[in-house]
Amino acid sequence: MIGLPDPGDWEARKQRRAKKKAKATGAAGAGVSPGAVPPQMTNPWETAARQLQEQRTDPAAVSAARPATAPEPSTAGPAAAPWTVVDEHSGAAFARRFGRGVLWALVGALALLGAKSVLVPKNTPAPAQQAAPAQSGPAYPADEARAVAARYARAYLAWDEKTPETRAAMLATVLPEGADTAAGWDGHGRQDVLAVEPGTVTPAAQRQARVRVDVLVRPAAPAAPKPGAPAAPAPPAYWVGLDVPVVQAGGRVVISGPPGMVGVPASGPAAPELDGPQADAPFSDQTTETVKQFFTAYAAGQTETVTAPGAVVPPLPSGIALVAVESWTADQGGGADRTGTARVTWQLGGAHLEQSYRVRLTRVVAASAQRWQVAAVLGGTTT
Incomplete structure (x- = not known):
């Protein structure tokens, strides 16, 4: 160009x-003097x-x-001069210089980042750990705790100075090995336990628990002041509360320490007002005789004749007689099964005792006739 x-x-x-130079040098008498310098x-x-x-x-x-x-x-002249670099006035040189500068800047930045990562550790926040699900141990053996506490309470509150070994033997079955079987008793007096009612179990640390036990006790009558004198009447029985400490050890529940006597509330809390079912007066009148026949047979032990087919209602024990069905109120409803409440007075133990029942009737159809019969009976008024 x-x-x-x-x-x-x-x-x-x-x-x-x-090639020409080689030929000229090898040929003799070519007109070139031997000391001449070959042209360049x-x-x-x-x-x-x-x-x-x-x-x-x-x-x-x-x-x-x-x-x-x-x-x-030219074949003559001084030695060839070195190649002369021509200055470039286009943008190519600037582009090359700029590219080299950018490259070196990138290399320097990467080197700085690498040095920073080595010299200055990166504080990466630890990933949030999920809360481990609470691992609860095996449930406390509440039934076994109640049974052990009830046996202990019966032996603990019953004593007879004439036979102290009886109490000690009963306590040993629920006390740890080597424990004192006297359990705080001084060896005097006499007291009988009439009833034991275990209640709430409150678990505590180290597999311990506290069991509430209500015990009905009756102290023995005091001795006559003089020989031949009439014996004093026996004191009345009363309830006493007992908090019994227990612990689970070796696969069993045992008494872990002395108990403490606590009071028994004189009355329970006020009961809430409950909404009862609406009464169905016509149906109550229609089935009153059916309910009376059932309770008469119920006391006589002949429930098979007054119950619906397939119903099983065990009879009452002997010695109980029906005085009267005081009331029968059927609930509002419909269909082949109806329910109501009966108030009944029984005679037993020389006294009259009024009780309540929930009675379920079912309609039995045979050929062209139908009647109502008792299918189930439950004590109380719970609907």
């Missing part, structure tokens, strides 16, 4: 001249560069002095 010779042509020419070839790239430099300095003079054809390389 700028008049420079093709490098391929230059190489070909160079090889041809080298001119580099066409240097010539082209010099011409381009002259053209930039004075384009008119160069144009006038330029020969019509490319000059042959």
Whole structure:
């Protein structure tokens, strides 16, 4: 494009001249003196560069002095000068410098980041750990605790100075091995236990628990003041509360320490007002005789004749007689099964005792006839 010779042509020419030079050197009497210095070839790239430099300095003079054809390389003259680097005035040099700068800047940034990661540990917050589900141990053996506490309470509050070994033997079955079987008793007096009612079990730490036991006791009558004098009447029985400490050890529940006597409330809390079912007066009148027949047979032990097919109602024990069915109120409803409340008075133990029952009736159909019969009976008024 700028008049420079093709490098391929230059190489070909160079090889041809080298061959000619070899021939000239080997031929004798070629007109060259033995001490003459062989001519040096001119580099066409240097010539082209010099011409381009002259053209930039004075384009008119160069144009006038330029020969019509490319000059042959000079065979004489000083040694070839080194290649002259031409300054580039386009954006290529700037682009190369800018690219190298960006590359070195990137390398420096990566080096700084690597050094920071080594010298300054990254404080990465620990991942939030999920709360481990609460692992509860096996449920406390409340039934066994009640049984052990009830046996202990019966033996603990019953004594007879004439047979102290009886109490000691009963206590030993629920006390730890080697425990004192006297359990705080001084060995005097006499007291009987009439009833034992275990209640609430309150678990505590280290497999311990506290069991509430209500005990009905009756002290023995005091001895007569004088021989032959009438014996004093026996004191009345009364309830006493007992908090019994127990512990589970070796696969069993045993008494872990002395108990403490506590009071028994004189009365319970006030009962809430409960909404009862609405009464069905016509149906109550229709089935009153059926209910009376049932309770009469119930006391006589002949329930099979007054109950519905398939119903099982065990009879009452002997010695109980029906005085009267005081009332029968059927609940509102419909269908083949109906329920109501009966108030009944019984005679037993030389006294009259009024009680309440929930009675379920079912309609039994046979051929063209139908009647109501008792299918179940439950004590109380719970609906």
